[in-house]
Amino acid sequence: MLDLNQLIDRATVPADEWPEPQPLAATIEREPYPFDVLPKTIRAAVEEVAGFVQAPLPLVASSALAALSLALQAHIDVKRSEKLQGPVGLFLLTIADSGERKSTCDGFFGAAIREYEAQQAEAAKGPLKDYAAALAAWETKRAGIKDNMRQLAKAKKSTADDEMRLRDLEHEKPEPPRVPRLIYGDVTPEALGYQVARIWPSAGIVSSEAGAVLGAHGMGKDSAMRNMALLNQLWDGATVSSERRTVESWTARGARLTIALQVQEATLREFFAKSGTLARGTGFLARFLIAWPESTQGFRLFREAPATWPHLAAFNRRIASILAQPSPLQEWGGLEPPVLALAPDAKAAWVEFHNAIERELARGGELHEVRDVASKIADNAARLAALFHVFEQGAGGAIGLDSLDSATCIVAWHLSESRRFFGELALPAEMASAARLDAWLIEHCRRNHTAMIPTREAQRLGPVREKAAMSEALAALEELDRARLVLEGKRKLIAINPALAIPR
Structure with a gap:
């Protein structure tokens, strides 16, 4: 293993004699988040929160979309075409280190949901006491x-x-009152199934430490397939059951589920190692809208909180008004939400989007390597379009073209993130580190109009912070003529190939 001093000794080519940089296999450029296409109310709230929290914009937006999904999933289904209809709940996964402030963002956008839960719990105190007495x-x-x-x-x-x-x-056994509980943290899939079957049929797993979910006992190799299948079925809106000798059996019909997780890359790699090919083979990760944003840590200088939050307040008022509407809860315990269809022009645009994606799934197509994810992306577009439509305009009428266009832009960005992540995940760990470091160095140098950065600063601010991993990553980049270590007096610097530092 090379250390940093050995790399400096090897960096003998003068700065003006750099060879043409060789490409990093499977590297896909990070695209800017399509913030401008978010519907007006959502966009304004995301901008307001991001301005104060200074978390990565895709992370902030994902928190807003999770709140939207969790509030609305009990109230509407979406119809894509004849015999193609289903839930609107989203699965969202943000790959980021701890400290990116997801919990803070979830707190802002989930405030109305938590208030609703508290109100429902308070209102249920009397009925729960009556139930306890009747049961006794x-x-x-x-x-x-x-x-x-x-x-x-x-x-x-x-x-x-x-x-x-x-x-x-x-036949006279009293039934417990149904008390809405929407937000769960580190719940196992099996326990979640029981909750939506017996407690309330609309739920969300929201966690800034997804290791508690993906790393849970329920996701061990022996039970991973069963539990991923259960979560897949809840995403689909299918009936799920559990019949065990040691625990109470249950059947969940008409349940709806949102998942919004943040996970560290190392944890996700470990999850893949434990579950093997199941995470993708079962279609579990294919259902997720993935974001892998650049960290903002190191750039979040102190800001006073604003005196008022008018846009966030408007967002939460709208969420509260949705939650205040009666849920379409049926006597058998599940949900039967009304179905929204696409307007004719929106339907035509959705079909065009679906077909454009489908054509790229063939061998040799741009999306062949992520065809599992891409095959679900049109479904996710319809779900998101329905959420945008109802949030901004109410449940009346068909889903319009504006909502569909916004949704397709957002999910297409997430598809690009999936391509980027799964492309790098397929690399050996040292090459994945090199790819992340390479992307960060290029972006940093372009932003700061330089071709060099001190190694200490790169380790402190960049994506590869462990010294040995940094050395391995730099060695790989040097072999590809993309970067090298140089000595300037006593300072150790990383120099990137000038051809990469030029903004496009």
Whole structure:
């Protein structure tokens, strides 16, 4: 393994004699987040929060979309075409280090949801006490019948009448009141299934430490396939069941699910290592809108909080008004939301988008390597278009072209992020580090109109901070004539190939 001093000794080519840089395999340029296409109310709130929090813009926007999905998923389904309709819930995954302030962003955009949960819990206190009393009375009756049956059996007398009473009593068992609980953190898929079956059929897994979800016991190699399948079915709106000898059985019909996670790259790599090919083979990750933004850590200088938050307040008022509407909860415990269709021009645009994606899935096509993700992207576009339409205009009418166009731009950006991430994930760890460092160096140098950066600064601010990993990554970049270490007096600097430092 080379250390930094050995790399400096090898950097003998004068700065004006750089060869043509060789490409990094599977590297895809990071594209700017299409912030301008977000609907007006959402865009203004995202801009307001991002201005204060200074988190990566895609992370802030994903928090807003998660709140939108969680609030609306119980109230609408979307129809893409005849016999193609389903939920609007989104699965969102942001790949970022701890400290990127996802929890803060979720707190801002989820405020109305948490307030709704608190109000519902307070309103349910009385009914829950009534239920507890009714259940205690029922259990007393049941125990009395069973005790009498034991006495009769001992006396070798008939228990037929008590058996009939016990059967009748089972039909009288009180049901607990349904109390909406929407937000969950480190819940296992199995526990989540029980919650949507028995507690409330609309839920969201929202966590800034997805290792608690992806690294949970329920995602171990033995149970990963079953649990990923369960989450897939909830994304689809399908019926899911669990029949175990050791725990209470349940069946969830008409349930809706949102997932919004932040995960560190190392944790995600470990998840892939533990689950093997299941995460992609089962279609689990294909359902996610992935973001892999550049970190803003190191650039978030102190800012006073604004005195007022008019745009965020407007966003949360709209979320609150959606949650205040009665949920279409059926007697059998699930949801049957009304279905929104695409307007004719929006339907034509959706079909065109679907077909353009489909053509690139073939071998040799641009999306062939991420065809699992790309195959779900048109579905995600329809979901997001429905969310945009109802949030901005209400549930009346068909989904318009403006909402569909905004949605396709957003999901296309997420598809590009998936290509970038899965392309680099397929590389060996040292080459993946080199690819991340390369992208960061180029962006930093272009932004600062330079071709050099001190190694300490690169380690402090860049994506590769461990010294040995930095050395390996720089060695790989030197082999490709993309960067090298140089000595300027006593300062160690990373110089990038001038051809890469020129802004495009």
